[in-house]
Amino acid sequence: MSRREIISGNWAFAEAMRQINPDVVAAYPITPSTDIPMKFSEFVADGKVDTNFVTVESEHSAITACVTAAAAGARVMTASSANGVGLMHEIFPIAGFFRSPIVFGLVNRSLGAPINIHCDHSDSMGERDAGWIHLYCEDAQEAYDTAVMAVRLAEHDNILTPVFVCQDGFITSHGFEPVEMLDDETVKRFVGERNARYPLLDVKNPVTYGSFASTEYYFEIKRQQVEAMENALKLYDGVAREYEAVSGRYYPMLDAYRTEDAEFVVVVMSSAAGVVKDVVDELRDKGVKAGCLRIRMFRPFPFDGVAKALSHAKAIAVLDRSLSLGGTAPVVSEVRSALYRASALIPVQSYVFGLGGRDFFPQNARDIFTDLEKGQIVGEERYIGLLE
Amino acid sequence: MTDKMNSAAMAKPKKWRDVPMAGVAFGATAEAVETGQWRSIRPLWDSEKCISCLICWNQCPDRAVTTDESGKVTGIDEFYCKGCGICAHLCPKDAIEMKPETDFAAARGDR
Secondary structure (H helix, E strand, O other), X not given: OOEEEEEEHHHHHHHHHHHHOOOEEEEOOOOXXXXXXXXXXXXXXXXXXOOEEEEOOOHHHHXXXXXXXXXXXXXXXXXXXHHHHHHHOOOHHHHHHOOOOOEEEEEEOOOOOOOOOOOOOHHHHOOOOOOOEEEEOOOHHHHHHHHHXXXXXXXXXXXXXXXXXXXXXXXXXOOEEEEEEOOHHHHHXXXXXXXXXXXXXXXXXXXXXXXXXXXXXXXXXXXXXXXXHHHHHHHHHHHHHHHHHHHOOOOOOEEEEOOXXXXXXXXXXXXXXXXXXXXXXXXXXXXXXXXXXXXXXXXXXXXXXXXXXXXXXXXXXXXXXXXXXXXXXXXXXXXXXXXXXXXXXXXXXXXXXXXXXXXXXXXXXXXXXXXXXXXXXXXXXXXXXXXX | OOOOOOHHHOOOOOOHHHOOHHHOEEOOOOOOOOHHHHOOEEXXXXXXXXXXXXXXXXXXXXXXXXXXXXXXXXXXXXXXXXXXXXXXXXXXXXXXXXXXXXXXXXXXXXX
């Protein structure tokens, strides 16, 4: 029997971890993801999981322990945020390269300095080329469901790639809302057992991880990671449909809200999508053909799906919750690329919002749609809610 | 993707898909890895001068010094020798001389 409880995004993720019952969790707490290892450590202390919980002295050690445990053949999970994610940076590409199917609760928080603790996406965006799958969740329910689904995606034999399950710091991680959870047995059956391909602990078939790859093979092994990403794009929906069969909830890689005939579309990720969808409903009632495209899977990036969802638009706004200082913000950069690949030269306006936890209000979304309707598209990025 | 096998039996990959996933080396050994490719200087072993004291055999980091069943030095395995020159440096009889690989370029068919 599934059950419904009022819990936070962090607790929802920790509950999923309890049900997944990973072999190893190595974690070092940092706000706003602290609740995840904290809650999980209670499950360990209460004997509710069989996990080897490794308490380490830094995030660098946490992710290193995760990678080595995954190479040993274990099912591994962890969590972090912000500068903790930054300290792990060196090890993320190694996890990707070793094809360590770690499921990682990434609770988005601004990268210091200045120290801030609140939500934006600068931490995960710094890791977008690390060889990890990136999934961005809108609410606590989705964080729970995605954690369970991510195990299957990460460990799929044709993917074998670690997954970041991102949720917005404080907004989602600390906001309490009703979350429906599956019963333990259903989750256990859904995730199954990890069947590692080259586990270090298989002493009858010994392998070495981490040996030197000279100029003659480095490139080739990277190409295999590209293929794994291509496979993730192809295989994602099968996992999402299987999850729907046990949960009744379906999460496509792109959450296209009233975009079928939309002339004005706002593209956004994570919790801010809720605000945008409300404003879309409001504008639709007034006869404006508004839509919202929420990108749930950022890596691998679903270029074709994005171009298709935006194909009817007259003008598009892309909202980034991070900057690329001196460059183009990450989401708009990919969206423009998707449109160009599809030869769809639709005007795109780039907006940066919500840095360091700056609130995003319905009026902000209304103003963006007004810009689109009036054709106020400029080359430069615009800043929402900035004192100016 | 290559199946589980001992790397000694593994053919040299010709296409990117043939390289073992995650760069794993099978059999927990680098036996099949041709470290000799890295060599820029080559040891020339003189059987006349060699007394088979086995200092080079003992110190070679790649176990590239070959011996026969009786423990006598028979030469240097160029598949593994990466040309560090430790053997030549340690040899009490100056039986090993290091020569630049460019001296052998013509024999190797380099252009």
